[in-house]
Amino acid sequence: MNRITNLFGIRWPIIQAGIVWAAGWELCAAVSKAGALGLIGAGSMKPDLLQLHIRKAKAALQNQEPFGVNIPLQRGDADELVQVCLDENVKILFTSAGNPGRFTPTFKEREVTVVHVVPSVVLAQEAEARGVDAVVCEGTEAGGHDGVDEIPTFVLVPQVVDAVKIPVIAAGGIVNGRGIAAAMALGAEGAQIGTRFAATVESSAHPRYKQAVLKATDTSTVFALRKIGPVRMLRNPFAERCADAESRGASEEEQQALRGEHRERIGIFEGDWEEGMFEAGMGAGLIHDLPNAADLVARLVREYDDAMARLNAAVNTLK
Ligand SMILES: Cc1cc2nc3c(=O)[nH]c(=O)nc-3n(C[C@H](O)[C@H](O)[C@H](O)COP(=O)(O)O)c2cc1C
Structure with a gap:
């Protein structure tokens, strides 16, 4: 349990990223059912298709587990995508590529939890000042659109953690439990994972x-x-x-x-x-199989526990 599991009401502080063309309702629902947080990637969807995916995710989850939607704010129709989420009563939004301040007052009013993706300390501070509940701190290792400053996760996460009070989710290069343990050691309270989830059975990637x-x-x-x-x-x-x-x-x-x-x-x-x-x-070089999403989440948790046990054992031998 930490601030991220509490914020979303999830079991494991693992977020399946809103990966364009790969994260439809099937992947999102499978991940959420497994105790992590699934996101529908609205980046590849027109508003009516997004509505359909939200409804299918809701039907699959039957209000048992939370899920969210990722909206890249540079989209010309971002306002419409946001409206669909509000109309459908989506309670968790991950925004990226733009100014989250455009929407935070509405999100607060509607009790929507909002997380913004940032690639630098200054943008993390700006997002915090604009009222987001948490930031995803995305290093240049990440797949997809990255920050212009090319800051790697290993140095970006601790600097953002020191610079903001809201919880930080690490992203970029995390594909297994060892990576999650490393992110937690850097001060993150959760891990957002993209490429690894794109290579699963439920991913709609080709x-x-x-x-x-x-x-x-x-x-x-x-x-x-x-x-x-x-x-x-x-x-x-x-x-x-x-x-x-x-x-x-x-x-x-x-x-x-x-x-x-x-x-x-x-x-x-x-x-x-x-x-x-x-x-x-x-x-991607660490990905060698195509598991289903539930098996992957269980494996990530197991690997995290193994990594922590190894670290604890190493510390004990030093004492
Ligand atoms: C295939 C693919 C599509 C992505 N599409 C989006 C997107 O639509 N919106 C977004 O905010 N991030 C997108 N990302 C970035 C992810 O949200 C995530 O932050 C990133 O994948 C984390 O790094 P990793 O790939 O090393 O796990 C995408 C990443 C991948 C690999």
């Missing part, structure tokens, strides 16, 4: 996406498109083109043209290895 994650090693991701919004993704032909463009100093316009549209859908959902964006984190 089988080719999941197989590509399984094949990945420590050097399989590329961080590119810095001028127009940096992304960490698996090294495929599209990612190589992005990295090449960047290294020859391609302009913002050129990078925008290269990125084009719908790359996440083409990659994560349709599995096009040549043309798609396969967003994934640096921890």
